[in-house]
Amino acid sequence: MFDLPTLDLKNKVSSDEWQARVDLAACYRLVADQGWDDLIYTHISAKVPDTEHYLVNAFGLSFDEVTASNLVKVDLQGNILDETPFDINPAGFTIHSAVHEVRSDAHCVIHLHTNETIAVSTLKEGLLPLSQYSCFSLSSLGHHGYEGLAVNHEEKKRLQEDIGTNNHLLLPNHGALTVGPTVGDAFMRMYDLQRACEIQLMIQASGQEAIPVASEIVDGIFKQANVVHSGSTGGQKSWPAMLRKAYRLDPGFAA
Numbered sequence: 001m002f003d004l005p006t007l008d009l010k011n012k013v014s015s016d017e018w019q020a021r022v023d024l025a026a027c028y029r030l031v032a033d034q035g036w037d038d039l040i041y042t043h044i045s046a047k048v049p050d051t052e053h054y055l056v057n058a059f060g061l062s063f064d065e066v067t068a069s070n071l072v073k074v075d076l077q078g079n080i081l082d083e084t085p086f087d088i089n090p091a092g093f094t095i096h097s098a099v100h101e102v103r104s105d106a107h108c109v110i111h112l113h114t115n116e117t118i119a120v121s122t123l124k125e126g127l128l129p130l131s132q133y134s135c136f137s138l139s140s141l142g143h144h145g146y147e148g149l150a151v152n153h154e155e156k157k158r159l160q161e162d163i164g165t166n167n168h169l170l171l172p173n174h175g176a177l178t179v180g181p182t183v184g185d186a187f188m189r190m191y192d193l194q195r196a197c198e199i200q201l202m203i204q205a206s207g208q209e210a211i212p213v214a215s216e217i218v219d220g221i222f223k224q225a226n227v228v229h230s231g232s233t234g235g236q237k238s239w240p241a242m243l244r245k246a247y248r249l250d251p252g253f254a255a
Helices: 015-034 090-102 115-122 132-138 155-163 183-206 215-219 221-229 234-249
Strands: 043-047 054-056 072-074 108-112 141-143 168-171 175-180
Touching: 015 043, 015 054, 015 108, 015 183, 015 234, 043 090, 054 090, 090 108, 090 155, 090 175, 108 183, 115 168, 115 175, 115 183, 132 183, 132 215, 141 155, 168 183, 175 183, 183 234, 215 221
Parallel strands: 141 168
Antiparallel strands: 043 054, 043 108, 054 072, 108 175, 168 175
């Protein structure tokens, strides 16, 4: 049994940074609750408001051990900015810094290795319009080919080109990535992408011919979603409920 160092940054950072830390830590706990985590691997980052710095998980902690205080603050060069006993995953730095460098709108970046996103991303036909969930991803989807562990600095440029202005990225042989202007938006985009992949694999496993969603519906899905969410995004609408769930699971994430 190894005890984790206990950190308390609540009164040592700005209120805006603290809220970003709480939201990001909640996201880690919710990802773990969904079963989307991968031991100590994969990563979720969020920008510190009004800075070029971002928060990411400490390398070596499972997602259900992440708290608002033990998140690590780094700059775009990978320098750790706070006193902390923890380090960061070099592959996580490559992927997340690449996106944060070129996407000022991407305040949160989620990168996961779920079975379903790896499987669908690796199919030659990729994600298909077979469910309502897939429509949200297909209307803003890029692809980034596998180059091994993401520790090559030169890969950053190719990753940046592949994500472009898209909010969803499938990484063949590897997994998936979503971005959003808030933690809630990035989380809901990953939720939609994950569900789309799960449903596609179930349909394909049935061996039966599927009925695809018409292309004009895929193209118009965001307009329809705006009616449902009354001007806010799905992430902004659902995040308060998700945050309440995180507190029910274990309020210790907000320490």
